[in-house]
Amino acid sequence: MKPIALLLLSLILAPVVRAQSDAQIPKTKKPNIIVVFADDLGYGDLGSFGHPTIRTPNLDRMAVEGQKWTSFYAAASVCTPSRAGLLTGRLPVRSGMASNVRRVLFPDSRNGLPQEEVTLAEQLKKAGYATGMVGKWHLGHKDPFLPTRHGFDTYFGIPYSNDMDRVTDVNSAEEYWELWTEHWDELEAADFNVPLMRDTEIIEQPADQNTLTQRYTKEALRWIQQNKEGPFFLYLAHNLPHVPLFTSEAFRGTSLRGLYGDVVEEIDHGVGQILALLKEEGLDQNTLVVFTSDNGPWLPTGISGGTAGMLRNGKGTTWEGGMREPTIFWGPGLIQPKVVAQMGSTLDFLATFSSMAGVPLPEDRVLDGKDLSPVLMGEGKSPREEMFYYRGSDLFALRSGPFKLHLITQNAYVGDVKRIVHDPPLLFNVEQDPSERFDIAAKYPEVVARLQKRAAEHMKNMVKGPDMLKDRE
Amino acid sequence: MKPIALLLLSLILAPVVRAQSDAQIPKTKKPNIIVVFADDLGYGDLGSFGHPTIRTPNLDRMAVEGQKWTSFYAAASVCTPSRAGLLTGRLPVRSGMASNVRRVLFPDSRNGLPQEEVTLAEQLKKAGYATGMVGKWHLGHKDPFLPTRHGFDTYFGIPYSNDMDRVTDVNSAEEYWELWTEHWDELEAADFNVPLMRDTEIIEQPADQNTLTQRYTKEALRWIQQNKEGPFFLYLAHNLPHVPLFTSEAFRGTSLRGLYGDVVEEIDHGVGQILALLKEEGLDQNTLVVFTSDNGPWLPTGISGGTAGMLRNGKGTTWEGGMREPTIFWGPGLIQPKVVAQMGSTLDFLATFSSMAGVPLPEDRVLDGKDLSPVLMGEGKSPREEMFYYRGSDLFALRSGPFKLHLITQNAYVGDVKRIVHDPPLLFNVEQDPSERFDIAAKYPEVVARLQKRAAEHMKNMVKGPDMLKDRE
Numbered sequence: 031m032k033p034i035a036l037l038l039l040s041l042i043l044a045p046v047v048r049a050q051s052d053a054q055i056p057k058t059k060k061p062n063i064i065v066v067f068a069d070d071l072g073y074g075d076l077g078s079f080g081h082p083t084i085r086t087p088n089l090d091r092m093a094v095e096g097q098k099w100t101s102f103y104a105a106a107s108v109c110t111p112s113r114a115g116l117l118t119g120r121l122p123v124r125s126g127m128a129s130n131v132r133r134v135l136f137p138d139s140r141n142g143l144p145q146e147e148v149t150l151a152e153q154l155k156k157a158g159y160a161t162g163m164v165g166k167w168h169l170g171h172k173d174p175f176l177p178t179r180h181g182f183d184t185y186f187g188i189p190y191s192n193d194m195d196r197v198t199d200v201n202s203a204e205e206y207w208e209l210w211t212e213h214w215d216e217l218e219a220a221d222f223n224v225p226l227m228r229d230t231e232i233i234e235q236p237a238d239q240n241t242l243t244q245r246y247t248k249e250a251l252r253w254i255q256q257n258k259e260g261p262f263f264l265y266l267a268h269n270l271p272h273v274p275l276f277t278s279e280a281f282r283g284t285s286l287r288g289l290y291g292d293v294v295e296e297i298d299h300g301v302g303q304i305l306a307l308l309k310e311e312g313l314d315q316n317t318l319v320v321f322t323s324d325n326g327p328w329l330p331t332g333i334s335g336g337t338a339g340m341l342r343n344g345k346g347t348t349w350e351g352g353m354r355e356p357t358i359f360w361g362p363g364l365i366q367p368k369v370v371a372q373m374g375s376t377l378d379f380l381a382t383f384s385s386m387a388g389v390p391l392p393e394d395r396v397l398d399g400k401d402l403s404p405v406l407m408g409e410g411k412s413p414r415e416e417m418f419y420y421r422g423s424d425l426f427a428l429r430s431g432p433f434k435l436h437l438i439t440q441n442a443y444v445g446d447v448k449r450i451v452h453d454p455p456l457l458f459n460v461e462q463d464p465s466e467r468f469d470i471a472a473k474y475p476e477v478v479a480r481l482q483k484r485a486a487e488h489m490k491n492m493v494k495g496p497d498m499l500k501d502r503e
Numbered sequence: 504m505k506p507i508a509l510l511l512l513s514l515i516l517a518p519v520v521r522a523q524s525d526a527q528i529p530k531t532k533k534p535n536i537i538v539v540f541a542d543d544l545g546y547g548d549l550g551s552f553g554h555p556t557i558r559t560p561n562l563d564r565m566a567v568e569g570q571k572w573t574s575f576y577a578a579a580s581v582c583t584p585s586r587a588g589l590l591t592g593r594l595p596v597r598s599g600m601a602s603n604v605r606r607v608l609f610p611d612s613r614n615g616l617p618q619e620e621v622t623l624a625e626q627l628k629k630a631g632y633a634t635g636m637v638g639k640w641h642l643g644h645k646d647p648f649l650p651t652r653h654g655f656d657t658y659f660g661i662p663y664s665n666d667m668d669r670v671t672d673v674n675s676a677e678e679y680w681e682l683w684t685e686h687w688d689e690l691e692a693a694d695f696n697v698p699l700m701r702d703t704e705i706i707e708q709p710a711d712q713n714t715l716t717q718r719y720t721k722e723a724l725r726w727i728q729q730n731k732e733g734p735f736f737l738y739l740a741h742n743l744p745h746v747p748l749f750t751s752e753a754f755r756g757t758s759l760r761g762l763y764g765d766v767v768e769e770i771d772h773g774v775g776q777i778l779a780l781l782k783e784e785g786l787d788q789n790t791l792v793v794f795t796s797d798n799g800p801w802l803p804t805g806i807s808g809g810t811a812g813m814l815r816n817g818k819g820t821t822w823e824g825g826m827r828e829p830t831i832f833w834g835p836g837l838i839q840p841k842v843v844a845q846m847g848s849t850l851d852f853l854a855t856f857s858s859m860a861g862v863p864l865p866e867d868r869v870l871d872g873k874d875l876s877p878v879l880m881g882e883g884k885s886p887r888e889e890m891f892y893y894r895g896s897d898l899f900a901l902r903s904g905p906f907k908l909h910l911i912t913q914n915a916y917v918g919d920v921k922r923i924v925h926d927p928p929l930l931f932n933v934e935q936d937p938s939e940r941f942d943i944a945a946k947y948p949e950v951v952a953r954l955q956k957r958a959a960e961h962m963k964n965m966v967k968g969p970d971m972l973k974d975r976e
Contacts, residue, residue: 077842079553080547082844101556290935337813339547339553340554371555468805
């Protein structure tokens with residue numbers, strides 16, 4: 031071949047070769063991972079999950095471009111254990127982060143997530159990830175338990191729930207619910223004394239809660255910019271729409287759903303800004319973004335709380351409304367769009383992201399998570415075939431395939447909250463009957479027997495960690 | 504300019520000019536209109552409206568490419584009056600198609616939709632539309648009341664509900680509900696004696712209900728092909744997912760939701776085939792397709808019935824679950840994609856489609872519909888600012904903007920179905936509280952007074968037609 035022909039050929043082939051090598055980069059590069067976590071958001075609180083008046087165009091677009099998971103479970107039905115499960119990939123009872131004495135950590139709590147636990151952040155650090163945490167932690171506000179002691183390079187956020195350290199005088203549960211149902215519009219940021227922290231220091235107290243969502247988003251954008259060379263893992267845990275509800279000026283009074291809608295729409299807007307930055311920086315092809323929530327809606331807060339849609343009950347319970355969350359995975363360069371009705375859980379984040387980052391799992395402990403990447407990145411079946419529903423440190427229910435067995439049920443927070451031990455247990459087919467309306471235990475005794483046996487096995491093998499939530503200072 | 508330059512310029516401009524003239528064509532052509540109507544489908548029964556296990560990819564794509572309306576109302580909460588309202592654009596009580604004696608028409612009914620009513624089909628015929636009806640009619644099965652006597656060129660379908668003319672022996676309401684909740688899987692098409700008609704003739708009795716959905720879709724496709732020169736109006740009213748539930752072989756046992764899901768997924772599949780044909784024939788740019796349902800889910804049918812999602816109650820009631828329907832408008836050449844939380848109703852079809860077809864509205868009668876085309880085709884505000892909720896021939900509730908006033912409530916079909924007259928009335932803000940959980944009448948006495956006055960005015964001016972439903976043969 032003549033030199034001129036060679037030159038022409040190389041000119042023609044050059045873009046092809048370059049394109050091919052570009053396309054291969056994501057496969058060899060470790061993907062960036064962003065987890066956006068909402069607080070007390072119900073299954074029915076996004077447009078794409080059926081809310082008629084809350085506008086969530088960014089999350090809805092994520093759901094269409096990515097994967098909408100419709101049977102995705104938080105690790106528990108209240109804050110602290112749910113977050114412990116997400117970060118450790120272990121049922122929270124194993125780390126002592128689920129308790130029958132105190133359900134969550136409070137400002138007077140002595141402990142937090144044990145140092146021996148291996149967190150998702152620590153796992154991904156092994157693969158060279160930059161790790162950032164923004165938002166609500168709620169796994170211990172004392173120095174040894176803070177995010178930067180658990181594998182995160184940086185932290186910016188509030189260490190526990192935004193309704194804690196309340197200045198407002200409330201003497202009973204009834205008065206507390208009345209606050210959210212009747213007087214929600216009279217509350218101001220100064221009625222709460224929650225601290226805002228950077229790394230291990232309190233930088234603002236009380237935190238100006240009006241601007242927290244906006245500041246979290248800005249911090250997330252800044253952090254992504256700083257770490258754009260990747261790989262990075264960002265855990266952005268909004269402390270809303272948990273009561274009290276606050277928004278920045280731009281969102282106040284804008285939603286048809288009222289203040290609760292304003293709050294969700296500001297979170298949605300922030301997600302939109304993050305996706306826009308990823309596209310702008312060319313990171314969208316190699317970043318996986320997940321959106322979900324820590325537990326179902328806090329129903330006794332009435333108009334200040336969310337909705338589980340057609341799911342039964344809410345936060346604090348082991349009914350579907352307590353733990354099934356509106357969940358979206360997005361990553362146009364990594365995953366194919368689809369709706370996934372198979373099971374998944376925040377318990378699976380550690381195994382899934384470790385697999386995607388090529389980090390081996392810790393072998394010295396029991397893990398409860400499954401690697402969902404065959405479903406995310408291919409046509410595989412979800413390896414999560416069962417889900418254990420704990421309340422405090424007790425197993426209340428078990429789902430296996432479409433069947434859910436309730437051994438114990440208990441309403442939460444208001445009315446009759448007596449624990450009911452079911453003998454025989456209740457059985458629902460939650461694929462055919464997602465609202466858990468029709469007990470079919472009598473019709474399927476062999477399914478009841480099989481799940482009872484499985485539950486007994488599980489309880490027999492369960493080694494619970496020492497209760498980390500019960501001790502006060 | 505030199506000839507060569509002119510030639511170049513014309514070559515450059517040609518595609519631009521052509522594109523512009525193409526874009527103008529739809530504006531001058533009368534749009535084709537297809538209404539796909541489901542039966543007893545609940546607000547929460549589509550994927551895009553929040554169902555976790557019913558797969559409706561075609562309707563979900565329609566919702567993304569088109570307009571998802573989240574406050575769209577059927578004209579009534581049961582079959583016959585709902586369909587009368589859709590076709591006449593008038594509250595069914597005006598035409599005598601809403602009754603306190605018999606709620607709907609039955610196989611022994613003497614009457615039907617009065618001939619004096621002007622139907623949507625008759626309206627569109629004035630503009631030269633071909634008009635076809637496929638599916639369930641339920642506005643009178645005697646000859647003078649059939650579709651072809653009400654403006655439709657052709658008819659293929661069943662004249663009343665698919666559970667009527669029942670062969671199965673049922674002696675009480677309790678036994679009837681037990682049929683759907685316990686014995687649904689034992690029923691066969693031969694247990695029902697419903698006739699299938701073409702135009703005015705019965706062509707099959709009992710109709711093979713297993714294949715009805717499929718045959719309706721085939722008939723619709725054939726009819727569209729035949730009338731593709733347009734303009735055309737097709738009213739495709741599936742008789743499902745009203746019980747009894749039947750599907751063709753290909754769909755039986757395929758949905759995670761069970762038989763109810765199979766049925767909805769077969770309807771969705773049919774919608775997909777229709778959209779595909781429209782694209783194939785180049786009709787998609789000038790056709791508006793609407794999907795909605797006649798009333799909410801028939802809750803006492805249990806696992807055989809649908810779900811209203813987060814909306815309260817279902818079919819037969821004036822709670823939101825009885826009349827608010829999952830509604831989608833699609834027409835890529837005619838309307839812009841958006842989510843519309845403003846009100847609309849099937850009552851508005853007549854005014855809207857008449858406006859799009861350029862047909863003046865009848866001036867000799869009261870119409871209750873509004874022209875929604877400013878919202879469909881532009882950025883306009885919905886002209887529907889209020890909705891009247893009738894049960895039988897009585898006004899039960901009124902929505903004005905976000906506020907809904909219940910004068911009377913009554914559960915339907917099971918349990919305590921006593922009529923409760925509310926004095927003072929109940930008031931809900933259904934934008935902030937779509938589940939109608941929080942009565943705010945005491946907090947907003949001025950809103951209650953305003954809506955009471957409006958309801959009184961409405962009732963004073965209402966001229967009810969003679970009851971067309973009460974007489975038996």
